[in-house]
Amino acid sequence: MSDLAIFGFGEGGWGLALLEGAAMTLLVSACGLMIGAAIGGLVAWARLSGKRLAGAVGQAYAALFRGLPELLIVYFVYFGTSTLLTETALFFGHEGFVGVPAFAAGALAVGVISGAYQAEVFRAAYLAISRGELEAAISVGMNRALMARRIILPQVMRFALPGLGNLWQVALKDSSLISVTGLAELMRVSQVGAGSTHRPFAFYLGGAVLYLVMTVLTMRVFDIAEERATRGVRRAAV
Amino acid sequence: MSAETPALTVAGMRKRFGALEVLKGISLTANDGDVISILGSSGSGKSTFLRCINLLETPDEGVVTVAGETIKMRSRRGGRSEPADRRQVDRIRSELGMVFQSFNLWSHLTVLENLIEAPVHVQKRPRAECVDEARALLAKVGIADKWSAYPAHLSGGQQQRAAIARALAMRPKVMLFDEPTSALDPELVGEVLRVMRALAEEGRTMLVVTHEMGFARDVSTRVMFLDQGLVEAEGSPDELFGGSTSERFRQFISKERG
Amino acid sequence: MDIDFITKTFIRLLGALPLTLSVWFLSVVLGALVAAGVTWMRVSGVRPLELFARAYVMVFRGTPLLIQLFIVYYGLASLPAVRASVFWPFLRDAFNCAVLSLALCTAGYQAEIFRGALLAVPPGQVEAARACGMSGLLMFRRVIFPIALRHALPPYSTEMISMIKATALVSLVTLWDVMSVALKIRNDTLITYLPLILAGAIYFVVNYVIGVAFLALERRLSPHLRPRPS
Numbered sequence: 001m002s003d004l005a006i007f008g009f010g011e012g013g014w015g016l017a018l019l020e021g022a023a024m025t026l027l028v029s030a031c032g033l034m035i036g037a038a039i040g041g042l043v044a045w046a047r048l049s050g051k052r053l054a055g056a057v058g059q060a061y062a063a064l065f066r067g068l069p070e071l072l073i074v075y076f077v078y079f080g081t082s083t084l085l086t087e088t089a090l091f092f093g094h095e096g097f098v099g100v101p102a103f104a105a106g107a108l109a110v111g112v113i114s115g116a117y118q119a120e121v122f123r124a125a126y127l128a129i130s131r132g133e134l135e136a137a138i139s140v141g142m143n144r145a146l147m148a149r150r151i152i153l154p155q156v157m158r159f160a161l162p163g164l165g166n167l168w169q170v171a172l173k174d175s176s177l178i179s180v181t182g183l184a185e186l187m188r189v190s191q192v193g194a195g196s197t198h199r200p201f202a203f204y205l206g207g208a209v210l211y212l213v214m215t216v217l218t219m220r221v222f223d224i225a226e227e228r229a230t231r232g233v234r235r236a237a238v
Numbered sequence: 239m240s241a242e243t244p245a246l247t248v249a250g251m252r253k254r255f256g257a258l259e260v261l262k263g264i265s266l267t268a269n270d271g272d273v274i275s276i277l278g279s280s281g282s283g284k285s286t287f288l289r290c291i292n293l294l295e296t297p298d299e300g301v302v303t304v305a306g307e308t309i310k311m312r313s314r315r316g317g318r319s320e321p322a323d324r325r326q327v328d329r330i331r332s333e334l335g336m337v338f339q340s341f342n343l344w345s346h347l348t349v350l351e352n353l354i355e356a357p358v359h360v361q362k363r364p365r366a367e368c369v370d371e372a373r374a375l376l377a378k379v380g381i382a383d384k385w386s387a388y389p390a391h392l393s394g395g396q397q398q399r400a401a402i403a404r405a406l407a408m409r410p411k412v413m414l415f416d417e418p419t420s421a422l423d424p425e426l427v428g429e430v431l432r433v434m435r436a437l438a439e440e441g442r443t444m445l446v447v448t449h450e451m452g453f454a455r456d457v458s459t460r461v462m463f464l465d466q467g468l469v470e471a472e473g474s475p476d477e478l479f480g481g482s483t484s485e486r487f488r489q490f491i492s493k494e495r496g
Numbered sequence: 497m498d499i500d501f502i503t504k505t506f507i508r509l510l511g512a513l514p515l516t517l518s519v520w521f522l523s524v525v526l527g528a529l530v531a532a533g534v535t536w537m538r539v540s541g542v543r544p545l546e547l548f549a550r551a552y553v554m555v556f557r558g559t560p561l562l563i564q565l566f567i568v569y570y571g572l573a574s575l576p577a578v579r580a581s582v583f584w585p586f587l588r589d590a591f592n593c594a595v596l597s598l599a600l601c602t603a604g605y606q607a608e609i610f611r612g613a614l615l616a617v618p619p620g621q622v623e624a625a626r627a628c629g630m631s632g633l634l635m636f637r638r639v640i641f642p643i644a645l646r647h648a649l650p651p652y653s654t655e656m657i658s659m660i661k662a663t664a665l666v667s668l669v670t671l672w673d674v675m676s677v678a679l680k681i682r683n684d685t686l687i688t689y690l691p692l693i694l695a696g697a698i699y700f701v702v703n704y705v706i707g708v709a710f711l712a713l714e715r716r717l718s719p720h721l722r723p724r725p726s
Contacts, residue, residue, distance in 0.1 A: 068696050068699055069661040069662075069675065069699055070664075071661075071665060072664055072692060072696055076692050079688045079692070080688065080692075083688050173561070177562060179562070187563060191566070200567075200570035200573075204563055208563045208564070208567065211559045212555065212559055215559070216558065294626060324632075328630070328631050329629060331628060336624070338620060338623065338627075342620035342623060342624035343624070344624070345618070345621065345720055346642050346643050346718075347720075356628035356629065360628055408628060408629075
């Protein structure tokens with residue numbers, strides 16, 4: 001088949017499979033990012049709490065997962081959770097290896113890594129909120145919960161957007177490492193296609209193009225979100 | 239420089255930024271020992287004029303001559319011009335000492351290193367000689383003990399005095415001051431003006447763009463008032479401040495007085 | 497789990513560290529050279545060069561390193577044109593492919609760091625240099641580069657650490673780095689946690705040392721950023 005035809009959607013064409021792989025990549029990255037947001041929020045809260053133990057644990061978490069190779073973490077999460085599940089099943093009498101679904105392990109791995117960086121983004125975003133605005137909120141009688149919901153959270157999200165945009169790009173790229181678990185995301189599909197058709201150059205290049213398209217499109221989404229979130233904010237002339 | 243050759247002449251300087259003509263033909267002659275204050279409201283082109291002299295901005299027209307040497311220019315497409323000889327420009331710049339409104343000391347070097355940087359690397363003078371001269375200059379401007387400090391650790395007035403010393407370290411033929419006190423807190427302005435006055439009394443040739451009327455009136459030998467890109471009034475301080483014929487200048491003075 | 501096994505595993509992993517470090521070092525240095533070129537193109541003022549530089553950065557930062565690595569290692573090797581070319585003796589070796597691919601990738605990130613550092617040089621200080629008669633190479637050497645360097649160090653340290661982590665990917669192109677050895681031990685002994693934990697510890701320590709070294713370098717080069725001496 002011609003080079004271009006293998007990317008087609010007809011019989012023997014890999015176009016559909018690649019697009020499905022891309023969709024899987026987007027899905028697992030998004031899930032990973034959300035898990036990361038939850039973890040990052042928790043770690044940021046721990047570090048900002050002022051309590052020494054919580055702060056130390058938070059810092060240790062961030063330091064640990066920023067100092068380890070992402071591939072190692074993917075393997076660790078995948079094998080580790082599988083082993084955990086197998087032993088739990090054993091405890092309940094089920095023999096044999098129980099594998100964690102690759103999607104779950106992959107999203108968790110991406111999330112665990114992303115969380116370490118998101119914590120810093122959230123922390124910086126919180127610290128960027130003007131103390132004066134918080135004082136104003138207190139002096140009109142807002143309680144802590146109300147202030148958190150109406151003043152702090154919206155502003156944290158606004159300041160965190162650029163950093164999160166960056167981390168989304170990182171999550172997209174980290175998701176390619178999940179291919180080692182066999183999950184049919186874009187990297188894996190490219191790999192399978194390359195092996196099956198003996199055309200590694202075409203498939204890996206095609207995969208790269210798809211990643212690039214995803215990156216550019218989703219960054220545009222983030223840019224638009226940033227513009228909308230920062231309307232009304234006076235910014236220094238760039 | 240002989241007594242006949244002026245230290246600096248500028249003839250017919252024009253400069254436009256896009257559609258806006260900022261300098262519409264300005265000429266000036268500065269002899270040795272002249273202290274010329276250049277006054278004008280914002281947008282009158284005075285800073286642009288100064289920056290065109292040492293080619294930080296490139297004038298569209300105009301001939302600049304420093305101590306008898308004319309800066310060679312050539313024309314480019316679009317009616318613009320550019321210096322014809324980069325080496326000549328660098329050399330002439332090293333003969334003109336410029337003091338900026340925002341000091342612009344090099345942040346990664348100590349005060350002393352700031353002073354010897356250009357003498358050693360541009361003028362290629364022996365390091366020991368430059369260091370000795372630098373220390374003497376620092377003493378002259380009153381910050382001898384700050385030689386090993388970094389600019390970030392000095393007050394604004396100290397930084398500007400260091401910047402003046404840095405310009406002096408080049409042994410310039412003419413000194414150019416671009417609003418040297420405009421960025422300073424009021425209480426620090428005096429220490430810088432005192433140094434500039436001392437330089438004037440030494441007989442240095444100075445061009446000073448400033449808003450300090452006191453300096454213009456008491457220290458300078460000539461005053462030039464720019465308005466909308468042209469020389470609106472020019473003469474000795476007595477002539478201008480004692481009741482100038484120029485209506486615009488009188489308006490300008492009364493506004494500056496507040 | 498006996499101490500003997502732990503020690504043996506640890507030593508085996510350490511044995512692979514030189515490969516990891518050499519891949520890291522070579523790709524970082526090569527990447528820096530490429531990045532310098534890309535940055536030069538970016539600030540050259542020549543539009544086609546600028547566009548190429550921007551495209552380079554976008555491509556190498558917008559795609560996963562793993563796919564870049566596979567393009568070089570598997571992809572290029574499959575092209576008849578490449579096999580017949582003068583580059584083939586170089587490209588048939590996995591180590592070379594790995595270094596090349598990692599270098600091209602880090603060059604994209606390093607180019608952005610260099611660009612940011614150049615932008616951070618206060619224009620007033622550049623003007624002061626020009627006003628003294630400095631220009632061209634002299635001004636770059638004495639004013640622009642020193643100031644930009646100090647702005648580049650913190651993000652550069654992060655990138656150095658990222659590159660150590662990136663070397664783990666070479667385990668997927670048949671090189672025996674720390675990651676590969678850890679996986680082999682796991683496959684042979686079916687002990688999951690220990691080899692990975694020990695490998696992780698090694699990577700962590702290496703990254704820690706790099707971080708500390710850069711911090712010390714930053715401190716040495718920035719006496720002007722420290723608080724005023726009393």
